[in-house]
Amino acid sequence: MLKNFIYHFLERRHFWRYASFSEVAELYASRTLRVIGIHLASGFASVFLIQIGYSLSFIMTYWAIYFLSKIPLSYAAALIAARFGPKHGIFISNVLYIPAMASLALAPYFGLWAIISWGACMALSATLYQLCYLIDFSKVKSVDHAGKEIGFMNILEKIAIGVSPLIGGLVALFFGAQAIMWVAASVFLLAAVPLMRTSEPTRTRQKIAFRGFPYRTAWHSLVSQVGIGFDVVSTAHIWGLFIAIVIFPGWGDEIYVTLGALSSITILTAIAISYAYGKLIDRNRGGDLLSISVIANAVVHLFRPFAVGVTPIIATNIANEVATTGITMSYMRGMFDTADRSGHRIMYLCMIEMMANFGAALACGVLLIAISLVGDNDGLRVFFFVAAGFVLLAGTARFQLYRK
DSSP, X not given: OHHHHHHHHHGGGXXXXXXOHHHHXXXXXXXXXXXXXXXXXXXXXXXXXXXXTOOHHHHHHHHHHHHHHHHXXXXXXXXXXXXXXXXXXXXXXXXXXXXXXXXXXXXXXXXXXXXXXXXXXXXXXXXXXXXXXXXXXXXXXXXXXXXXXXXXXXXXXXHHHHHHHHHHHXXXXXXXXXHHHXXXXXXXXXXXXXXXXXXXXXXXXXXXXXXXXXHHHHHHHHXXXXXXXXXXXXXXXXXXXXXXXXXXXXXOTHHHHHHHHHHHTTHHHHHHHHHHHHXXXXXXXXXXXXXXXXXXXXXXXXXXXXXXXXXXXXXXXXXXXXXHHHHHHHHHHHHHHHHHHHSOHHHHHHHHXXXXXXXXXXXXXXXXXXXXHHOHHHHHHHHHHHHHHHGGGGGXXXXXXXXX
């Protein structure tokens, strides 16, 4: 049903493309379901570990190891995508996420072993999915309307992100936090179904190699991914921990509803700006959008330590959404163009993922150092000041598309 809605709504607007619109509609539908499944639980995972007795230092050490492990896994994912195709990679990824969520739900009973199982399955799933999704989307995107399509994908994602944490929070309130994990696991099988109705968009049984890779063209965007990865961890993981530990300490399952509501309230902002940003990108203003959004996002991080109530948190979330959406959409358009030009699509996107995971692990390391020096609460505050500097790296990409 979701795929049919997308297909009939957008097909007539995108008649010139690398692939049929059916293929991109399937990707839209699968991505939306995947995002719902992830955000039912992932936004609460660190808070869940805090509640069952693990320290902030343990949690950040876990995430640092998790992101570091994804660097070599990115190359393994590239080999799978090259041999079997991105759609099959996404299917495998969704299946792997089911035992990941089940393991997290069992963490109160099996302790560290369940957490290790969760991390291993999730690292494999997330790495394989992200790379295969980027390969698939970069191949089936419209030639002339990539900005709009990225905008529409972002709208669907934001609707899913906006709704799913609130649903997850309510499930946790009435049935317990572990129930979220089981609900999320069931959604992942549904997310795999839409993609398996058409053939692979890329040639299978490919071989990938570093030889001949256009490093001079790609290195600016690769370095800038360190800032992107740092920012993702700052917002997706550490901001939620800051709210739970510093602003609303001692709350029970009500914290899940609070976090879900605070995340969901930005949905209208995201929907409104995604379409406008897509049009800007298609008018070749993506470079300006990227530069302005990166600076705005750095300012948001500077103000995070001072957001000590519901209203400041909402304002911070909205400002972050405006800035992050601008970065994500303009960066993705430039990244896809570079992938097209490189002649090494899979290898380039693999290296992009490697650098993003390095930046994410670096963010975890910075927070670990901060809390070891000044304690958990002040360490979280200090971290956001450091993050404001690191995210500026995202503006150094220098995509050739935006030099015209």
